[in-house]
Amino acid sequence: xxxxxxxxxxIGCGVAGPVLALxxxxxxxxxxxxxxxxxxxxxxxxxxxxxxxxxNVFNALGIYDKIxxxxxxxxxxxxxxxxxxxxxxxxxxxxxxxxxxxxxxIRRGLLTK
Numbered sequence: 155x156x157x158x159x160x161x162x163x164x165i166g167c168g169v170a171g172p173v174l175a176l177x178x179x180x181x182x183x184x185x186x187x188x189x190x191x192x193x194x195x196x197x198x199x200x201x202x203x204x205x206x207x208x209x210n211v212f213n214a215l216g217i218y219d220k221i222x223x224x225x226x227x228x229x230x231x232x233x234x235x236x237x238x239x240x241x242x243x244x245x246x247x248x249x250x251x252x253x254x255x256x257x258x259x260i261r262r263g264l265l266t267k
Contacts, residue, residue, distance in 0.1 A: 161186065169202065169265060176215050202262045203228065206253035213255060225260030 162178055164171045167189035178185045204212075204225070212218045233242040250256045 159184070163188065167191075167266065169262075172266075173211060173215065176217075180215070200262060201259050202265055203231065203257065203259055204265075205257050206249045206255040209255035209258065210253065218255070221260065221265070222256070222258055224264050225258035228257040228259050231257075 160183075162174075162183060162185040164174055164185055164187045167187050171187050171189070175185045175187055204221070209218060209222070212221045229245075229247045231242075231244045231246065232240050235241050246257050
C-alpha cells in the first residue's frame with residue numbers, strides 16, 4: 155500500500171459491512187472487516203426485509219439480480235402490536251414501477267453469504 159493511502163476498518167459483518175466493503179473496493183479503497191463471530195449462522199435473525207432503496211444500493215453495486223433471485227418479492231407488509239392488532243399496513247404492489255426495485259424478504263443467512 156502506498157504511504158499516502160488509507161485502509162478502512164469495518165466493524166461488523168451484518169448486511170452493511172460487506173456492502174460497504176464491496177463499494178469501497180470498487181472505488182479502489184482497501185478495507186478489512188472485523189466480526190466477533192468466527193462462523194456464519196444460517197439461521198441468525200431468520201428473515202430480513204429490504205426496501206427498494208436498499209435494493210437500489212445492490213443495483214448500483216451490480217448484485218441486484220443475485221440478491222433478488224435468492225429472496226422473495228413482497229407486495230405488502232402489515233405490522234402488528236403485542237396484542238396481535240394491526241397498526242400499520244403498507245401496500246407495496248407498485249414499488250418497482252415507482253422506485254425501480256421491489257421490496258424483498260430474504261433469509262439473513264443467505265444475504266450474509
